[in-house]
Amino acid sequence: MFTGIIEELGEIVAIETLPDAARYTVRGPVVTEDAVHGASIAVNGVCLTVVDETGSAELKGGQFTADVMAESLVRSSLGDLRPGDRVNLERPMVANGRFGGHIVQGHVDGTGTVLGRTPAEHWELVRISLPAGLARYVVEKGSITVDGISLTVSALTDGAEPDFTVSLIPGTLAQTTLGFKQPGARVNLEVDVIAKYTEKLLGRAAAVTETAEPVLETEATR
Template identity: 60%
Template sequence: MFTGIVEELGTIEAVEDQGDAIRLTVRAATVLEDAGLGDSISVNGCCLTIAERTDTTWTADVMQETLDKTSLHGVRPGDQVNLERAVTAEKRLGGHIVQGHVDGVGEVLSRTPSEHWEVVEVSLPADLGRYLVDKGWIAVDGISLTVVEAGTDRFTVSLIPETLARTTLGTRQPGDRVNLEVDVLAKHVERLLAWRDTAGTVTP
C-alpha cells in the first residue's frame, strides 16, 4: 500500500523487451535507501516488485497485463517517473490509501497556469466517473490529489508549486497519458450496495 506522496523522480535506465513482458530498470536514490529484493515500489502509480538492485538502480518485471492497462507501455530510457516506497505502519498517511493498482489511463487535456498554482484537466474513462466527487481523492501517476471538479468523462486538479517541481505532473503536456487510481473505499461501498440490491441483505 502507498500514500500517493511521491518521494523522488527516478529515471528509466533500461527497458528490456521480452515479448509478453518487459524488464524495467530505474535509476533512483531515496527509494533504494532501505529497499531489498521483493519490496514494492510505486512507479507512476503502478506497484512493482524489486527483482534486482544495485547501489543506484533497481529492476522489475512488468507483465503484459500491466503494459496493456497502464502508461508504462511505451516508456523509454531517459523518461522520468514518480517513485514511492510502500508505506510502513509508523509512517504518517500524508496522502490517501493508494494500492498501486491502476484502474485506467487518462489523458492530459489542458493546463491553466495561475500565479501560485496550475489547474490540470484530465480525461476520465467512462467506467470511472462514478467514483469521483468534488474534493474527493484520486491518484494520478501515483500522486495523491484532490479533485477540484468531477465530470463524467473528465476532472480537474489544482497543483501547488511543490507538486509541479517534484513530480512528473510538472512537465506532462496535453496529449500525455497518465495512470489513474480511484478511491478503493468508493469501490468497496459500490460492491456492498450491489450485493444488497441483488441478495436483499448484506451478509457479514
C-alpha cells in the same frame, strides 16, 4: 500500500522486452536506500516488485530492476516509457507512518489524457480525461491518484466524455511528472478503492434483498 506522496523523480535507465512482459531498470537513489530483492516500489503509480538477479541482499548503485507483466503494460502507461524518461517513485508506507495522501494500492484502474493546463500565480490547474467506466467513483473534493500522486479533485465534468481537474501546488509541479506533462500525454489513474468496495457491498445487499423469499405470516410472526 502507498499514500500517493512521491518521494523522488526517478529515471528509466533501460527497458528489456520479454515475451508477454518487460524488464525495467530504474534509477532512484532515495527509494533504493533500504530496498531489497522482493520489495515493492510504485513507478508512476504502478506497484512493481524489485528483482535482483545477482542474489545480493541489498541493492547497489541507486538503481533497481522490476518485471512488468503484460496486464500492467496494457492497463497502464508504463508501455509508453522510454529510457531517459522521468517517473514518480514511492516506497510503501511503513506500519507506523502517517497518511500523507490517501489509501493507494498501486493497482492502476485505467489511463487518462492530459487535456489542458491553466497556470495561475501560485498553482496550476490540470484537466484530465476520465474513462467513463471510472467516472462513478470520482467526486468533487474527493481523492484520485494520477501517476501515483494523491490529488484532490477540484472540478468534475460528467457526461459521455467525463473529465476532472486538479490544482497543483508549486511543490507538486517541481517534484512530480505532472510538472512537465503536456496536453496529449497519458497518465495512470487509480480511483478510491473505498468507493469500489462500497459499490460492490451495496449492490450485493440489494441483490440479496430482491431475491429473498417472502416470509409467511404465522401466529408466531404476527
